[in-house]
Amino acid sequence: EIRLAQRVQALTPSSTLAITAKAKELKSKGYDVIGLGAGEPDFNTPQHIIDAASASMNEGQTKYTPSAGLPALIKEIITKFKSDQGIDYSPNEVVVQNGAKHALYTLFQVILDEGDEVIIPTPYWVSYPEQVKLADGVPVFVEGSEENEFKITPKQLLDATTNRTKAVIINSPSNPTGMLYSEEELLELGKICLEKNILIVSDEIYEKLVYGEHKHVSIAQLSPELKEQTIIINGVSKSHSMTGWRIGYAAGNQSVIEAMTNLSSHSTSNPTTTAQFGAIAAYAGSQQPVDEMREAFEERLNIIYNQLIDIPGFTCVKPQGAFYLYPNVKEAAKLTGYKDVDSFVEALLEEAMVAVVPGSGFGTPENIRLSYATSLDLLEKAIKRMHDFVESKM
Numbered sequence: 379e380i381r382l383a384q385r386v387q388a389l390t391p392s393s394t395l396a397i398t399a400k401a402k403e404l405k406s407k408g409y410d411v412i413g414l415g416a417g418e419p420d421f422n423t424p425q426h427i428i429d430a431a432s433a434s435m436n437e438g439q440t441k442y443t444p445s446a447g448l449p450a451l452i453k454e455i456i457t458k459f460k461s462d463q464g465i466d467y468s469p470n471e472v473v474v475q476n477g478a479k480h481a482l483y484t485l486f487q488v489i490l491d492e493g494d495e496v497i498i499p500t501p502y503w504v505s506y507p508e509q510v511k512l513a514d515g516v517p518v519f520v521e522g523s524e525e526n527e528f529k530i531t532p533k534q535l536l537d538a539t540t541n542r543t544k545a546v547i548i549n550s551p552s553n554p555t556g557m558l559y560s561e562e563e564l565l566e567l568g569k570i571c572l573e574k575n576i577l578i579v580s581d582e583i584y585e586k587l588v589y590g591e592h593k594h595v596s597i598a599q600l601s602p603e604l605k606e607q608t609i610i611i612n613g614v615s616k617s618h619s620m621t622g623w624r625i626g627y628a629a630g631n632q633s634v635i636e637a638m639t640n641l642s643s644h645s646t647s648n649p650t651t652t653a654q655f656g657a658i659a660a661y662a663g664s665q666q667p668v669d670e671m672r673e674a675f676e677e678r679l680n681i682i683y684n685q686l687i688d689i690p691g692f693t694c695v696k697p698q699g700a701f702y703l704y705p706n707v708k709e710a711a712k713l714t715g716y717k718d719v720d721s722f723v724e725a726l727l728e729e730a731m732v733a734v735v736p737g738s739g740f741g742t743p744e745n746i747r748l749s750y751a752t753s754l755d756l757l758e759k760a761i762k763r764m765h766d767f768v769e770s771k772m
């Protein structure tokens with residue numbers, strides 16, 4: 379028997395993947411399961427991106443690149459930051475990674491020493507606590523209450539701060555809640571981070587998916603001091619429907635970026651060359667596909683949100699971005715006789731044939747996460763199944 383390292387023994391398997399596996403198993407047995415667990419857009423990568431990547435290979439661009447990424451891609455990323463956020467980055471303030479997830483992983487590796495604390499608002503994206511722990515850091519959870527649209531307040535941030543606080547994660551728009559921090563909220567949180575010298579990790583992967591009158595604001599664009607205090611994480615996975623290409627990046631303080639580049643030179647060498655050429659095309663080419671996908675998500679949201687809150691025992695803050703709904707279903711679980719939301723979710727899968735992710739994996743066990751990155755037809759069918767299921771058990 380091989381004894382595994384302590385650090386992996388403590389890892390929690392991803393709850394998102396667990397439900398997807400179970401749904402797949404039922405499907406393979408012939409059951410008509412509708413999966414609402416997916417964390418990826420259901421659209422194909424735009425054709426011009428695929429063509430550019432393919433052309434690059436035919437032209438012989440199939441070798442290692444610099445560890446920080448292709449200079450041409452870094453240039454496009456810098457242009458994107460300038461035009462979208464009005465932030466000026468120089469090339470040595472940007473590092474390309476194998477996805478935003480990898481950028482976060484490398485970041486925690488280079489900023490955390492044993493016992494350093496990272497403040498993580500709940501509900502949180504499942505990988506944050508695990509990545510912090512893998513870097514010997516300590517996740518400190520702060521509740522983003524439903525009454526405050528799942529966001530943390532400046533007072534909560536201040537109260538959670540200790541002399542070991544190294545960083546705070548801000549994920550706006552949020553996975554799983556879809557909520558956005560406003561400019562005023564970010565300024566107040568930023569003020570505390572500057573006073574206490576807390577690094578801000580701003581995960582902006584859902585930046586392009588924002589609905590109605592809501593606007594995405596990056597905390598780094600609010601002042602030169604905040605720019606210096608913030609590491610922005612972003613990528614093309616969600617914006618350009620490129621989840622499988624694995625291109626993300628980090629931007630911020632030069633010494634942090636240099637350390638990330640250095641570490642990556644020993645782990646991955648560089649992000650996949652072909653995927654980097656695809657990402658160059660994604661940013662250099664037309665952004666119309668990005669807008670079209672955003673519009674499709676917004677249309678779905680507006681239709682299914684009302685159907686969802688019609689289900690007895692479901693309440694839901696209306697999301698402002700991303701592609702998830704995060705209803706509180708505590709009452710529905712109670713009405714249908716289940717002891718908790720986890721068992722309710724299991725019954726939804728086994729009896730109503732709808733796969734959703736239990737909120738327990740995101741740190742809030744009264745909620746469930748539904749992804750609307752699937753066709754409107756299937757979404758409406760899934761919601762009707764859930765509605766009928768709840769009514770049949772009441």
Ligand code: PLP
Pocket residue numbers: 417476477478479480503549552553581583613614615621624625626
């Ligand atoms: N951050 C959040 C909040 C996410 O939801 C995801 C993907 O699910 C990522 C980062 C990772 O994105 P990538 O596919 O670029 O690694």
